[in-house]
Structure formats: structure tokens, C-alpha cells
Amino acid sequence: MRRGSLADVKESVEAIIEDVRTNGDAALFALTEKFDKQKLSSLQISPEAIDAAYDEVDPALVQALIEAEARITRFHELQMDKSLWLEETEPGITLGVKTTPLDRVGAYIPGGRAAYPSTVLMTTVAARVAGVPEIVLFTPPPVNPLTLVALDIAGVTEAYSVGGAQAIAALALGTETIRPVQKIVGPGNVFVTQAKMLLRESAEIDFPAGPSEIGVLADESANPAFIAADILAQAEHDPNAACVLVTTSERIALDVGAEIERQIRSAPRREIMEKALAHSGYVIAGDLDEAIDLMNEIAPEHLSIQTADPLTTLGKIRHAGSIFIGPYTPVACGDYASGTNHVLPTAGYAKSYSALDVHHFMKRSQVQMVTKEGLGMIGDVVEILAEAEGLAAHAASVTIRRS
Numbered sequence: 001m002r003r004g005s006l007a008d009v010k011e012s013v014e015a016i017i018e019d020v021r022t023n024g025d026a027a028l029f030a031l032t033e034k035f036d037k038q039k040l041s042s043l044q045i046s047p048e049a050i051d052a053a054y055d056e057v058d059p060a061l062v063q064a065l066i067e068a069e070a071r072i073t074r075f076h077e078l079q080m081d082k083s084l085w086l087e088e089t090e091p092g093i094t095l096g097v098k099t100t101p102l103d104r105v106g107a108y109i110p111g112g113r114a115a116y117p118s119t120v121l122m123t124t125v126a127a128r129v130a131g132v133p134e135i136v137l138f139t140p141p142p143v144n145p146l147t148l149v150a151l152d153i154a155g156v157t158e159a160y161s162v163g164g165a166q167a168i169a170a171l172a173l174g175t176e177t178i179r180p181v182q183k184i185v186g187p188g189n190v191f192v193t194q195a196k197m198l199l200r201e202s203a204e205i206d207f208p209a210g211p212s213e214i215g216v217l218a219d220e221s222a223n224p225a226f227i228a229a230d231i232l233a234q235a236e237h238d239p240n241a242a243c244v245l246v247t248t249s250e251r252i253a254l255d256v257g258a259e260i261e262r263q264i265r266s267a268p269r270r271e272i273m274e275k276a277l278a279h280s281g282y283v284i285a286g287d288l289d290e291a292i293d294l295m296n297e298i299a300p301e302h303l304s305i306q307t308a309d310p311l312t313t314l315g316k317i318r319h320a321g322s323i324f325i326g327p328y329t330p331v332a333c334g335d336y337a338s339g340t341n342h343v344l345p346t347a348g349y350a351k352s353y354s355a356l357d358v359h360h361f362m363k364r365s366q367v368q369m370v371t372k373e374g375l376g377m378i379g380d381v382v383e384i385l386a387e388a389e390g391l392a393a394h395a396a397s398v399t400i401r402r403s
């Protein structure tokens with residue numbers, strides 16, 4: 001995603017936000033009719049609709065979702081910190097951290113150009129494992145039955161069939177029937193991403209997670225057909241998707257180009273891919289270190305490392321949302337089922353944000369407990385620093401306990 005493309009839609013997104021702020025539910029009905037061409041009878045998805053969805057879905061797909069959910073759960077459980085740790089750092093001074101889940105979060109699930117039941121799992125499982133009691137999901141109508149099954153498997157507590165910037169506005173500001181959330185996570189197109197950025201004063205967000213991207217770092221040892229397949233996989237998401245190959249080998253660059261031409265011919269989403277490829281490209285670097293420096297500058301959402309010694313290359317990577325190592329790790333594994341999260345920062349934001357994980361759904365309170373003995377140890381330091389700052393009452397709050 002070009003950061004500029006967010007600016008292109010800023011005015012129209014501001015108008016949508018103001019409409020939802022002023023007109024609440026009525027705006028959600030009207031905007032859904034305008035942008036999604038759907039006349040809703042209800043904003044909320046009913047438990048009956050979720051039950052009915054199971055009848056429309058192939059049991060093999062339900063099984064696949066269950067398996068993916070188990071792997072995603074396992075990986076996210078591994079990320080959990082202790083809910084409380086306390087350590088006596090000096091005699092009489094005990095310090096620690098208490099971790100608490102957020103109370104109510106919103107997950108946006110894209111649904112414009114493709115349905116994303118996998119994103120339901122990614123956002124909800126991370127929140128559920130973190131211990132969030134209320135997980136509110138928004139996705140544009142018509143909602144795919146597999147998305148409904150996924151939200152049931154994942155443990156969503158409330159779901160609405162509203163998409164786009166209006167969904168983000170409803171989550172952040174609330175309406176007559178929708179209570180606002182503390183934090184909004186999940187990917188989306190430029191309208192969704194711009195709305196998240198504009199509404200941060202009302203609800204915190206995860207990070208900008210816009211149109212998909214892939215960066216591939218390859219040397220002479222790489223397999224051009226595999227690289228081309230990974231590039232096309234991300235290109236099929238969105239005309240604004242972006243793909244870049246940085247390689248030390250001109251032959252690899254040319255072979256990947258030829259493979260893309262060959263593989264794209266039979267691709268069902270060829271039209272979207274071609275638009276994405278029109279602003280994608282390759283760079284031939286003088287050596288691997290130069291290639292790595294450039295990739296760190298790009299900070300891609302997904303980074304595929306296709307070099308002879310990928311773990312050494314990995315050690316030099318500083319900025320990437322999620323990293324895929326070696327010829328048998330297609331990015332699609334992380335998109336669906338390895339267990340890592342596919343909600344990732346795009347547009348270079350991987351320089352400052354991390355992939356979605358349990359920590360996005362928790363906050364940490366720092367804890368201290370000082371005894372009389374401990375106060376004797378640090379009291380002088382507190383008193384002298386407080387006096388130096390001209391904050392006599394601070395100093396007095398220590399002194400009164402020592403006398």
C-alpha cells in the first residue's frame with residue numbers, strides 16, 4: 001500500500017465517519033446500501049444465521065478451519081506472559097508486572113474482493129487466548145457462510161454485517177445499538193485503514209494493515225517457479241497489492257519474470273494480479289548484504305528468504321512483518337494454517353509495528369511493594385530528586401513515613 005493512497009480517500013472517509021457519528025444505525029443501513037448494494041433488515045448477525053451456515057458449508061472445510069484454529073491457538077498460547085510476576089529486586093523492594101486483557105475489542109474482517117474466514121481465526125483467536133471477554137466482529141455483507149462458521153469456531157461474542165469505513169466508525173464511536181470497543185484490529189482496504197487511522201482518539205488500533213505485500217530475497221540458489229507462485233499469491237489479493245523481488249542474480253530475476261508470465265495465464269484472479277504487478281518489480285543488488293539493506297528499507301509485510309544460507313540472512317533482517325524461510329515455506333502457510341498470524345503491518349509500517357499477537361489485546365500494569373526497610377534504602381534518593389524538581393509534597397510523602 002502506498003501511504004499516499006490513504007491520503008487519496010481521506011476526505012470521503014471523513015464524511016463517512018461524520019455520517020455515522022451523527023446518524024448512527026441509520027447511517028450504517030444507508031452506507032451499506034450505497035457501498036455494498038445490500039438492504040439489511042438487521043445490522044447484527046443472528047445465532048440462527050450462524051447455525052444455518054453450517055448446513056451450507058462442506059464438512060471438509062469446517063474440519064480445515066478447526067485444524068487451522070488449533071494451530072493458531074497453540075502458537076498464540078506460547079506467547080502468553082505470566083498474568084502476574086513479582087520479584088524482590090533489593091531487600092524490601094519488590095517489583096513486578098500484572099497483565100490484564102482488554103474488556104472489549106473489535107475485529108474487522110475484510111469481505112470486498114474476497115471472503116476472509118481465515119482472518120476471523122487470526123484476529124479472534126489472538127484476542128480469545130489473551131483473555132478478552134467481548135470480541136465484536138464486523139464484516140461486509142453478504143457474509144460468506146464459511147465466515148459465519150469461522151466466527152463460531154473462533155469464539156466471537158457479537159457480529160455485525162457492516163463493512164468499510166462505516167464499520168470502523170461504528171466500532172470506535174458506537175451507535176444506538178452498538179457499544180464502542182477499546183481497540184480495533186484487523187486488515188482492510190484503504191477506506192478501512194484510513195478510518196482506523198482517523199479514529200485513533202476514540203479507539204486504539206493495532207496498526208495499518210492494508211493491501212497485501214510480499215518481498216522476496218533471493219540468491220542464485222532460489223527456485224524461480226516457487227518465487228513466482230508466492231508473488232502471484234499475494235498479488236491476487238488486491239490491485240493495490242505490492243510485490244518486490246530483490247536478488248543478487250540476474251538469471252533468477254529473468255526466470256521469475258518468465259515464470260510469472262507462465263503461471264498467470266491460468267490464474268482465476270489474473271486481472272487483479274496484473275494491476276498489482278504493474279506497480280511491483282525487481283531489483284538486482286550487487287551482493288547479498290546490499291540486497292538485505294534494501295529489503296530492510298522496504299520493510300515488507302511478508303518476507304520470503306530464498307538464499308543458500310537463509311538463517312544467516314535471517315539474522316541480518318531488521319524489518320518485516322512475517323518471515324518465511326526456505327523453499328518449502330510458502331507465504332500461504334502463514335496466511336492460513338502454520339499458526340502464525342497473518343494480520344501484519346503494511347506500507348513500511350513493519351519498521352515500527354509487530355505482527356498481531358496476544359500482546360495487542362493486553363495491557364500491563366507495573367507493580368511495586370516497598371517495606372519500611374526498603375524505604376530506608378531509596379528514601380534519600382526520592383527526597384533529594386523531589387526537592388530538586390520543586391515538588392516538596394512528593395518528598396514529604398516519603399519523609400512522613402520515615403520519621
Ligand SMILES: NC(=O)c1ccc[n+]([C@@H]2O[C@H](COP(=O)([O-])OP(=O)(O)OC[C@H]3O[C@@H](n4cnc5c(N)ncnc54)[C@H](O)[C@@H]3O)[C@@H](O)[C@H]2O)c1
Binds near residue numbers: 189192212342
Ligand atoms: N495486511 C494484512 O494483514 C491483510 C490481511 C488480509 C487481507 N488484507 C488486505 O485486505 C484488503 C481487503 O480489501 P477488500 O476491498 O477485499 O475488503 P474490505 O472489507 O476491506 O473493503 C470492502 C468495503 O470497502 C468499502 N468501499 C468500497 N469502495 C468504497 C468507496 N468507493 N468509498 C467508500 N467505501 C468503499 C465498502 O464499504 C466495502 O464494504 C485487501 O487489500 C487485502 O490485501 C490485508
Ligand SMILES: N[C@H](CO)Cc1c[nH]c[nH+]1
Binds near residue numbers: 116234
Ligand atoms: N496474505 C494476507 C495478508 O496480507 C492474508 C490472507 C488471508 N487469506 C489469504 N491470505
Ligand SMILES: [Zn+2]
Binds near residue numbers: 233234237335
Ligand atoms: Zn494471502
